[in-house]
Amino acid sequence: MDAVAAAFEATPRTGFLRPESRERAAYDGPLAIGCGQTNSQPRTVEDMLRLLDVRPGQTVLDVGSGSGWTTALLAHLVGPTGQVRGVEIEPALVDFGRANLQAVGRPWARIDEATPGVLGDPDHAPYDRILVSAEARELPLELVDQLADDGVMVIPVSGWMTRVTNPGAVVTEHGAYRFVPLR
Template structure:
């Protein structure tokens, strides 16, 4: 990924358009902002760090777990371009509607947000994915998401307060740690 690709995605899809109207005046705040239903729009610096760790390239198939407001889905769609695909999943139906409506304004039809199936992490029927971004925090690394990566695929996920970059190599994983972070729980 070009070093400026993430900055270009941020410039093309400002956070403001992915916040509830009452939160929009706070869009420049470098912290999480509530979007309802116990969820937040993540801190911009954290989102940028995660996207850089994910190293998304044009044409990739990406899964966005915890799509929320649709901002991360839109940023990922910008990075993969029209030759790629981004599949966002979100558990709260109200947020699916909110995020999908926000995403629709970006005119990136190669990206979508759907309601997650309760009790099922990710989209196993759509796997494998080149990249998986997880914007909610489990207590342990979910093997079900690792299994949805293609060989050589990368997942960035906060686990038990620590950001992990997971690379799948067949039945083995390479895990690197990238600092302390706090996220809403993965349900």
């Protein structure tokens, strides 16, 4: 079994959904988690994680951590020698995501409330990998600046799944996707 499949097996979506949605955890579509946000479609999350190519021991930023599912998946991929920092703009989802993350027992991952007016987490940069689970209108250079010299970011931009690699911020597109807007 490859690393992404193992992360999904070790991190069931059910524990990251609201009680009223848990019976639909196997549904391959987005499910509401409150505050106008969703727990993303599993197939989309898998595609993003494969593009991100996370390795053990890396430092990862999860922008728009929501229910904490992607943060927990990333934590499984980096393992206890790595670090994952999730940021979420909605205070109620920060609490929800933290509780869900704590339940899976990966203390090398955390979720913090996003600083108003600041995209990502520049205070703890650079990051080996950045995953963004909300759609930007254009590539946010403030996130590109938070990438390590050999870093990778996966972010939906204007309807296209975009992979940015350093050095040089090389951009490639990987299919059409829909996400909630990045605020």
